[in-house]
Amino acid sequence: MDDLCAECGFRYDLTDAPAAAEDIRRLAGEVATVLRTPGHRLAERRAPELWSPLEYGCHLRDVFLVQRERVLQARRDNGFTCVTMGRDIRVEHEGYAEQDPADVARQLTDAALLFGNVLDRLGEDWDNEMVYSWPEPHRASLRWVAVHTVHEARHHRHDIRGQLGESAS
Numbered sequence: 001m002d003d004l005c006a007e008c009g010f011r012y013d014l015t016d017a018p019a020a021a022e023d024i025r026r027l028a029g030e031v032a033t034v035l036r037t038p039g040h041r042l043a044e045r046r047a048p049e050l051w052s053p054l055e056y057g058c059h060l061r062d063v064f065l066v067q068r069e070r071v072l073q074a075r076r077d078n079g080f081t082c083v084t085m086g087r088d089i090r091v092e093h094e095g096y097a098e099q100d101p102a103d104v105a106r107q108l109t110d111a112a113l114l115f116g117n118v119l120d121r122l123g124e125d126w127d128n129e130m131v132y133s134w135p136e137p138h139r140a141s142l143r144w145v146a147v148h149t150v151h152e153a154r155h156h157r158h159d160i161r162g163q164l165g166e167s168a169s
Contacts, residue, residue, distance in 0.1 A: 008158040010151045012144075017126060020146035021116035024064065027153035028112030031057055032105035034160055043097045046163045051091065053160040057104045058096040059087060060156050064111035067149045068118050071142055074130045075122075079139075081131040112153075119146055 003012040016023075035042060035057050042054040051059065066085045073080055090096070122142060132140035132148075140148070 005151060005155060008151075008155045010154050012147055012151065014141070014143045014147055016150070017143035017146045020150050021119040023150045024119070024153055025109075025112045025116050027150070027157055028060070028064070028108050031060060031153070031157050031160060032109050034164065035101040035105035035108070040164055042101050050159075050163065052097060053163055054099065054101055054104065055091055055096040056156045056160050057101070057108055058094065058099055059090070060153060061104060061108040061111045062087075062090060062094075063149065063152050064108070064115040067145060068111070068115040070130060071115075071118050071122075071145060074128045074142055074145075075125050078128045079130065081137075082133060084133045115149070 004010070034040065034053065040053065042057075043052050045052045045055075062085065070082050073082070086093075126141065126143050128142050129139050130142075130145070131137055132145065
């Protein structure tokens with residue numbers, strides 16, 4: 001996998017893993033602030049192939065919850081194979097576009113706190129691994145999972161800001 005995301009400028013650096021919990025909490029807070037801002041048409045898709053800002057917020061919430069469970073399982077069962085989270089079908093199955101933005105903002109920050117707590121407590125388990133399903137099945141350390149989740153948060157904050165016509169940096 002390339003270590004630089006051409007879309008958002010994120011560079012994967014596994015030495016950043018110990019700071020991931022704080023980065024995730026901060027980025028979740030930034031997205032939650034957008035979801036609480038009156039006047040935005042948060043459920044509106046700007047193009048059919050793009051999720052709405054609200055849908056991205058729901059996705060990010062679910063990413064934090066799924067990653068939390070994956071990390072906890074990797075601590076119990078080093079090397080397990082995780083299953084896909086079904087990201088695209090969740091949009092419909094969970095009715096992302098119909099959810100209340102204020103509820104999603106609260107749930108997003110709570111999910112970031114829960115996941116951050118797990119990362120903060122990894123101790124000697126940072127090098128535990130799982131077989132991760134994205135972009136293709138591969139062995140991934142918990143360091144990579146933490147850094148990848150920061151990328152998810154930063155990338156989707158970028159997506160949301162771009163759709164709302166805000167600075168996407």
